[in-house]
Amino acid sequence: MMLLRLDRSMSSVTIPPPACMLRPLEVPLRYLFGPGPSNVPPRILAAGSRPIIGHLHPEMYEIMNDIKKGIQYAFQTENNMTIAMSGSGHAAMECAVFNTVEPGESVLIAINGIWGERVAEIAERMGANVHRMVKTPGRYFTNTEIEQAIKKHKPVLLFLAHGESSAGLCHPVDGIGDICRKHDCLFLVDTVASLGAAPIFMDKQNIDILYSGSQKALNAPPGTAPISFNDRACHKMFNRKTKPVSYLFDMTHLSNYWGCDGKPARVYHHTGPVSGFFALRESLAILAERGLEESWEKHKEVAAYLYRGLEDLGLKLFDLRLPSVTTIAIPEGYDWREMLTYIMKHHCIEMTGGLGPSIGMVMRIGLMGYNCEKTNADMALHALADALKNCKKSKA
Structure with a gap:
């Protein structure tokens, strides 16, 4: 009798399997140059x-x-x-x-x-x-x-x-x-x-x-x-x-x-x-x-390289900077959301805006651990330069 009741209850499914779950998982390749998570080696x-x-x-x-x-x-x-x-x-x-x-x-x-x-x-x-x-x-x-x-x-x-x-x-x-x-x-x-x-x-x-x-x-x-x-x-x-x-x-x-x-x-x-x-x-x-000292030095070195490149683009940086996450003031006249969307669409690179009280103040670039390389800094700088060139700048 108990098995009969169980069979009856198992035959009463009314919600079909969702179509999305019948498709294979797809995850895009992204360069995670935001404040985290980072790309995993x-x-x-x-x-x-x-x-x-x-x-x-x-x-x-x-x-x-x-x-x-x-x-x-x-x-x-x-x-x-x-x-x-x-x-x-x-x-x-x-x-x-x-x-x-x-x-x-x-x-x-x-x-x-x-x-x-x-x-x-x-x-x-x-x-x-x-x-x-x-x-x-x-x-x-x-x-x-x-x-x-x-x-x-x-x-x-x-x-x-x-x-x-x-x-x-x-x-x-x-x-x-x-x-x-x-x-x-x-x-x-x-x-x-x-x-x-x-x-x-x-x-x-x-x-x-x-x-x-x-x-x-x-x-x-x-x-x-x-x-x-x-x-x-x-x-x-x-x-x-x-x-x-x-x-x-x-x-x-x-x-x-x-x-x-x-x-x-x-x-x-x-x-x-x-x-x-x-x-x-x-x-x-x-x-x-790797050793802590070497890790600290590598982050410091790549961050300094990124700072120089950002300043060459005319971007303003904050003081007392984290070597892992670099904040830049939003370039005057630009819509930061438009810039970040452009960078993701055309370069598959994630950068982010501010968070909490820094929303609307800054954009953030993170080059940490596995991503902490000058070649990645060059990719980030190239993407930013492209966005500055192609995103609309207000006349105000």
Whole structure:
């Protein structure tokens, strides 16, 4: 009788298979010269296509252990509490705030682009008392300004974007961690757009929580996000009065899943992105083989080459530039959307406009990791020159 009922229910399909799903997948070839994701090199694509294994297999744990060591190298930290989130950089962003801040606690957010805005909203959603320091995109905060704000608001956490990709800004970090320690405040830093492209030293710069993403200078596909907590952050995180608002991002569970809590057995928490971890491990292996110093120097060299070419085209650049993402002021009289559409149509190159508060102010070019080559800079410059020549310029 049960089988009869099952057969009857299975025969009641009324929505036919969609025609689009009966066609083969087609993905165009694009040069991803925007702020991310970047083009993924064949070696990392091949790693991600390896046969799936179980997320709780001993071999998977070994791969996760390798990823942890790779992140420690990339971050320049010895922190034991170092993992990769199952998700994009936003997952690490939320994990950092959810685990170290409790409802009602004061947090201070440095906002000079979209990422500070996002962290402020995340902190408000979980009930924190959010204080904002705001500057226009491309401007930076002095250590004196930061210390004055910390004295005033007495936050448990200060957020700063090291790589503010919406404005192409690489923010100075030296000394800020010392100020935070002086005032018993945790220092949270976003390096999604800068890791592997610009120097960052988690331990030496007294950064308490650092996170990044897989899809920019690391060149892995989007979907995994390195994050690390030092002992100060762990003490705050594991001695809270309330549970974090997110179960998925609760570090009491994730620390066990990643073998960071010292317990002999890892207990099931969630199914990690196995193929994504394969690709992330390979990207970190490439970074280790190449060496951080060489990666930083290569990004600096190619960025300088791009800057010269942009200035030769008469384009205006911002100061304190990220070597991975370059922002240019929208050329006077041009429609930036028309220019970007023209470049995509005629050159198959992705460049982007601003993001958040920088929309309508800038266009952005990203040459990161695998894409960080002078030949790619030449392609970008040629495409921009062509757009400047062929796109309509207003008479105003």
